[in-house]
Amino acid sequence: MTDSAIVDFRLPDLGEGLPEAELVQWLVAEGDTVTLNQVIAEVETAKAVVELPSPHAGVIRALHAAAGDIVPVGSVLVSFDLGGGVGEAPRVEGGAEVEETTEVEEKAQPNLVGYGAAPRSTVRPQRRARSVRGGVTAPASADAAVLVAAPHDAIMQVADRADERVRERPRSTPPVRKLAKDLGIDLALVEASGAGPVITRSDVEDFARRREVPAPAPTAAVAGAAPRTTRTPIRGVRRMTADAMVRSAFTAPHVTTFLTVDVTATTELVASLRDDRMLEGHRIGIMAVAAKAVCLALPRHPALNSRWDAEAGEIVAHHYVNLGIAAATGRGLVVPNIPDAEQMSLVELADAIGELAATARAGKTAPSGMTGGTFSITNVGVFGIDAGTPILNPGEAGILALGAVRRQPWEHRGEVALRDVMTLALSFDHRLVDGEQGARFLVAVADVLREPGRAMLLR
Numbered sequence: 001m002t003d004s005a006i007v008d009f010r011l012p013d014l015g016e017g018l019p020e021a022e023l024v025q026w027l028v029a030e031g032d033t034v035t036l037n038q039v040i041a042e043v044e045t046a047k048a049v050v051e052l053p054s055p056h057a058g059v060i061r062a063l064h065a066a067a068g069d070i071v072p073v074g075s076v077l078v079s080f081d082l083g084g085g086v087g088e089a090p091r092v093e094g095g096a097e098v099e100e101t102t103e104v105e106e107k108a109q110p111n112l113v114g115y116g117a118a119p120r121s122t123v124r125p126q127r128r129a130r131s132v133r134g135g136v137t138a139p140a141s142a143d144a145a146v147l148v149a150a151p152h153d154a155i156m157q158v159a160d161r162a163d164e165r166v167r168e169r170p171r172s173t174p175p176v177r178k179l180a181k182d183l184g185i186d187l188a189l190v191e192a193s194g195a196g197p198v199i200t201r202s203d204v205e206d207f208a209r210r211r212e213v214p215a216p217a218p219t220a221a222v223a224g225a226a227p228r229t230t231r232t233p234i235r236g237v238r239r240m241t242a243d244a245m246v247r248s249a250f251t252a253p254h255v256t257t258f259l260t261v262d263v264t265a266t267t268e269l270v271a272s273l274r275d276d277r278m279l280e281g282h283r284i285g286i287m288a289v290a291a292k293a294v295c296l297a298l299p300r301h302p303a304l305n306s307r308w309d310a311e312a313g314e315i316v317a318h319h320y321v322n323l324g325i326a327a328a329t330g331r332g333l334v335v336p337n338i339p340d341a342e343q344m345s346l347v348e349l350a351d352a353i354g355e356l357a358a359t360a361r362a363g364k365t366a367p368s369g370m371t372g373g374t375f376s377i378t379n380v381g382v383f384g385i386d387a388g389t390p391i392l393n394p395g396e397a398g399i400l401a402l403g404a405v406r407r408q409p410w411e412h413r414g415e416v417a418l419r420d421v422m423t424l425a426l427s428f429d430h431r432l433v434d435g436e437q438g439a440r441f442l443v444a445v446a447d448v449l450r451e452p453g454r455a456m457l458l459r
Contacts, residue, residue, distance in 0.1 A: 005082040006061060011043070011071050014050055014367060020072045021045045022235055023065045024177060025187070032060045040078065043071070044235075044331075048370070049363040058082040068181065070235065172199040173362060175330040180204050238332040248394045252308070252429040256389040257438055261446040262410055264420040269452050279347065286422075286449075287325075287379050288350035290402055293448035295321050295342040295349075296458045298375060301441040303433045304398040305374050315432060324376030324393055325353055327360040335393050336365045337373035381405060387423040397432045400445065401425040422449070 011021060024042040028034055037053040040060075044050075062079040065071050172180075172187060176199055180187050183204065190207045192199045234242070248254075266289050273284045298305040298321055307316040323341035327334055336359070338344070338352045359365050376393045381404035390401045403423035410419035426442045433441075448455050 007056060007058075007080045007082055008076045009055055009078050009080065010074050011077045013073050014043070014045055018045050018073070018240075020070050021050075023067055023069050023071055023077075024049060025067050026063060028060050028063075030060050030063055034058065034060060034080075044363075045367065048365050048367055050367070052077075054080075056080045056082055175363075176201050176204060178330065183208050241333050244394050245391050248392045251394070252392055253431060254389075254392065254427050255430045255433075255435065255438065256425055256427045257435070257442060258387055258423060258425050259442050259446050260421060260423045261450050262412065262419045263405060263422045263449045266449050266452050267405060267420045282347050282350055283354055284346060284350040286405065287377070287402065288346055288353055289452060290400070290445070290449060291323060291325075291338075291341065291349050291353065291377060292346050292455060293445045294375065294377060294400060295323065295344075296448060296455060297441055297444035298342070300444065301437060303437045304428060304441050306397050306432050307374070307395055308397075308429060308431050318374045320374070322372050322374045324373035324396070324399075325356055326376060326378035326390075327357050329361045329363065331363055334360050334365065334370065335373065335376055336360055336369045337376075339372070375399070377402065381422065387425045389425060390427045392427055392429060396429075398426060398428040398438070398441070400442075401427075424449075 014021065021043040022045075024044050026041050028038075028040045034040060034054045034057065036055075036057045039051045040054045041052045042049055043052055058080040060078060061081045064076050064078060071077060177187065179201060180190070180199075185204060185207060187199060187204075190199050190203055193203050193206075263286065266286055270284060270286055270289065273279055273282075302317050305318045305321060307318070309316050320340055321342040322337045322339050324335040324337040327336065336356050338349070338356060341349060341352070344352065356365075356369075359369075373393055373396055375396055376390075376399040378390050378399060379402045380388050380390075381402050384404050386403045386406070388401050388403075390399045392399050401424070403425065405420050405422050407418055408421050409416050410421055412419055424442060424446060426438055426445075428438045448458075
């Protein structure tokens, strides 16, 4: 190579205003030739796992962080050689570096955080097989310590030294990466057993059994005994959730009110919809009916759909409903929201809730989907819990918790009968909502769950 132009790429603010992100994995190695907008890494913020596209076309000259590192926004993440990207990129042949040519796009504009449509190159980048420690390439049985220096160089195939090649590193999901990290396993050493290039949980567990990976050593324990304590860094969603809940609990004066309601008519409606062939493929449950009830009640009780703006000294009333749905994931609790939920039908709400939950559990919720909520629902009933005192999502005036549906004796039309009963718990910000307002809103939601036909009369 001749002329070189080394350019540093700093970790950008990924649109969330957060000060740092955790590097989940590199998808490139030093010496790789990359194209504009090629995904080079995955980083985990406090809200989501984000694919980071390359802002340049060229050759990777240096990676300035390792998987698991916490990288402050603005810190140098990777260095590119732009001069090397348009001419020659070295490869290895028989232990010596040889030059190859590849095409790159230098003038297109990069999509820095991977949102929206990004231009894709049809030219596959040439990967460079790097020599590891004294010019000896790593065999398929390479020790994990060898790959520390080159964590994302694929394992070399040494059966035919005259035709050494590199495999692309298989992809994996965030829960699988977390499992591997907890077990101390480098995913670069794990084979994907399925037809696609995706490492599964069973692949990691099988690898752990074969290698007999030991549990992390305890800080103090009798030799051979099980660890007495385990320390886990407070990062990502867990840290964000903790910060948000502490800020909410010590900023907004919480009040929680409870109401137990007969929801037999709603459970019967849900059962009939489930058997309706016209609705095949739509999973309409009591959560969707409760969401519809909330969307119908909020316009009539606007205090529950407002925000306290302390800096401006104003109460901000929302004339739309961005409905937050609390979702338990492998990374912790997240509350993505459904924009303009008040405009959706029951079927549309059910579909949106299902899609939102699946995306959240996969760790793929966009940062924009985690902000701007106006009211939230959490379903503690799925864990068999009857009631709780939910903490407000910061910036929102109310959150509704749905308890478990219980079949129990209940007064019905002057007699005692077995009925489906649920407890609702509403927490609200007492700066914005008076006790009477909170109670009337909760009754309005309960009325729809008690008699879902009433929804036909509301707008």
